[in-house]
Amino acid sequence: MIKFDRVSKRYPNGKDALRRIHFELPAGQLTFLTGHSGAGKSTLLKLIMMIERPTQGQVFVEGQNLNGFSTRQVPYLRRKIGMVHQNHQLLFDRSVFDNVALPLVIAGFARADIGKRVRAALDKVGLLNKEKLNPIMLSGGEQQRVGIARAVVNKPPLLLADEPTGNLDPALSAEIMDLFHDFARVGVAVLIATHDLSLIARHRHRLLTLREGRLIHDGEDDDHGA
Amino acid sequence: MAPNSPRARRPGGARSARTSLGDRLRAWRHHHRDSLRDALNRMRAAPSSALMTVLVIAIALALPAGLAVLLDNARVITKGWDGNAHLSVFLEMDVDESRQRQLADDWADFDTVKRTEVITRAQALDEFKALSGFGEVLEALPDNPLPPLIVVYPDNAAPGQVEALQTRLNALPEVDNAQLDVAWVRRLHAIIELGDRLIGVLTLGLAAAVVLVVVNTIRLAIESRREEIVVIKIVGGTDGFVRRPFLYSGFCFGFAGGVLSLVLVGTALWWLGGPIDELLNLYESEHSLTGMSASTVLVLPLFSGTLGLLGAWLAVSRHLGDVEPQF
Numbered sequence: 001m002i003k004f005d006r007v008s009k010r011y012p013n014g015k016d017a018l019r020r021i022h023f024e025l026p027a028g029q030l031t032f033l034t035g036h037s038g039a040g041k042s043t044l045l046k047l048i049m050m051i052e053r054p055t056q057g058q059v060f061v062e063g064q065n066l067n068g069f070s071t072r073q074v075p076y077l078r079r080k081i082g083m084v085h086q087n088h089q090l091l092f093d094r095s096v097f098d099n100v101a102l103p104l105v106i107a108g109f110a111r112a113d114i115g116k117r118v119r120a121a122l123d124k125v126g127l128l129n130k131e132k133l134n135p136i137m138l139s140g141g142e143q144q145r146v147g148i149a150r151a152v153v154n155k156p157p158l159l160l161a162d163e164p165t166g167n168l169d170p171a172l173s174a175e176i177m178d179l180f181h182d183f184a185r186v187g188v189a190v191l192i193a194t195h196d197l198s199l200i201a202r203h204r205h206r207l208l209t210l211r212e213g214r215l216i217h218d219g220e221d222d223d224h225g226a
Numbered sequence: 227m228a229p230n231s232p233r234a235r236r237p238g239g240a241r242s243a244r245t246s247l248g249d250r251l252r253a254w255r256h257h258h259r260d261s262l263r264d265a266l267n268r269m270r271a272a273p274s275s276a277l278m279t280v281l282v283i284a285i286a287l288a289l290p291a292g293l294a295v296l297l298d299n300a301r302v303i304t305k306g307w308d309g310n311a312h313l314s315v316f317l318e319m320d321v322d323e324s325r326q327r328q329l330a331d332d333w334a335d336f337d338t339v340k341r342t343e344v345i346t347r348a349q350a351l352d353e354f355k356a357l358s359g360f361g362e363v364l365e366a367l368p369d370n371p372l373p374p375l376i377v378v379y380p381d382n383a384a385p386g387q388v389e390a391l392q393t394r395l396n397a398l399p400e401v402d403n404a405q406l407d408v409a410w411v412r413r414l415h416a417i418i419e420l421g422d423r424l425i426g427v428l429t430l431g432l433a434a435a436v437v438l439v440v441v442n443t444i445r446l447a448i449e450s451r452r453e454e455i456v457v458i459k460i461v462g463g464t465d466g467f468v469r470r471p472f473l474y475s476g477f478c479f480g481f482a483g484g485v486l487s488l489v490l491v492g493t494a495l496w497w498l499g500g501p502i503d504e505l506l507n508l509y510e511s512e513h514s515l516t517g518m519s520a521s522t523v524l525v526l527p528l529f530s531g532t533l534g535l536l537g538a539w540l541a542v543s544r545h546l547g548d549v550e551p552q553f
């Protein structure tokens with residue numbers, strides 16, 4: 001699903017954010033990405049989203065080399081990637097329904113189809129009865145679930161999450177994690193960037209650990225070395 | 227940007243498998259409609275600031291548009307004046323009346339002359355006495371100081387011909403001075419032409435001002451909708467999708483400004499109409515102030531809308547790139 005082939009990223013200020021990163025994520029697998037802040041987690045996600053381009057090496061998504069993508073093609077790549085943010089990135093000038101519908105509107109789905117898909121996604125995260133509310137009226141956990149509904153509404157093959165449980169208590173975190181597991185079970189590749197070690201400890205999953213831009217650990221989470 | 231960007235192939239077939247071309251065309255049309263509605267809603271949501279922008283645009287456009295209308299009127303009014311062009315040919319003082327009449331008859335036979343009119347020294351004196359009010363002063367003079375005069379009406383008022391005639395008459399020994407009475411009309415025309423150019427320059431400058439006003443308004447709109455833009459980019463909105471509402475906003479500002487400028491010009495003409503007609507009456511002109519032509523009424527809002535669109539385009543291409551998702 002995702003493949004990093006000896007990828008390095010050096011920012012214009014000379015900072016090496018990533019050094020020769022090499023790994024592969026298969027479909028249907030849930031993987032944690034961890035490391036201290038500044039270790040390169042954000043850069044790695046940005047390379048997948050094509051917010052940044054690698055200095056060296058190649059990133060593949062669904063077997064396609066992202067180096068071959070022009071700037072104009074970037075939006076079409078992003079439509080295959082569901083992105084969940086720590087701060088939800090919801091728009092408070094419109095309803096929950098319209099927030100979740102946005103990716104479908106952008107991709108050009110028919111109106112009737114949009115209604116069906118949005119309700120399916122909201123049902124999945126348990127917020128079907130809140131579609132008409134403004135997200136500002138929801139709790140933090142509910143807002144995060146709206147963000148997840150928006151990320152999965154067009155059934156992307158890849159789901160990225162950046163500190164998705166950052167502001168949530170353990171019970172809510174567990175709910176969110178359950179959702180991610182469900183998506184992985186139906187074949188979505190899920191990559192969760194987090195430094196919440198307790199979250200990682202509660203689930204036995206593949207763990208990628210970054211330190212100063214190097215991938216220092218890749219394996220089950222019994223020894224994550226961070 | 228990318229080394230292999232010339233490859234026009236779009237990545238991935240999954241998208242097209244999920245949405246048909248018809249669906250996407252319909253969605254594209256819907257998004258245009260939604261963008262227009264969104265632009266209007268946002269103007270309505272902040273009416274005072276929207277009104278300010280529209281008003282600035284309207285005033286900037288009303289100025290050259292109003293001047294152009296006045297200038298058009300001036301051109302129409304003075305058009306007829308060339309037709310009355312005639313030469314006042316003052317003869318030497320010693321030309322007597324019979325010789326004067328003979329000359330007038332001779333000249334009337336020129337092919338470029340329509341007719342001539344004799345004004346004898348005595349006639350001139352009477353006329354002058356009657357009109358000037360200096361009658362008594364003139365009585366006191368020993369001699370009639372006025373020269374004999376022949377008014378020559380040319381056949382054709384074309385500037386070259388009239389001047390040729392003037393030169394020809396000036397060359398005659400009995401002629402003291404052949405004076406072209408339309409010189410001031412020519413000067414007026416030159417001034418009108420200059421006014422035309424000035425309006426052109428003014429229009430150019432003020433059109434640039436309109437564009438800049440819209441650039442600034444849209445820049446602020448982009449700033450205030452930063453979050454929305456980021457989200458749209460993250461979920462795969464193309465630049466076109468992000469740009470569209472702003473372009474519609476720009477067009478709406480421009481169009482509304484253009485319509486309002488028509489109202490301003492119309493009001494000003496209505497306000498000035500009475501006095502101007504009165505003034506024209508005093509000059510014995512049957513002309514009365516004409517308003518804007520139908521084409522102006524049609525073209526001005528569209529022109530203004532285009533300026534707005536241009537401003538929005540500049541703002542968007544300059545500032546949209548600054549808004550990139552960060553996490």
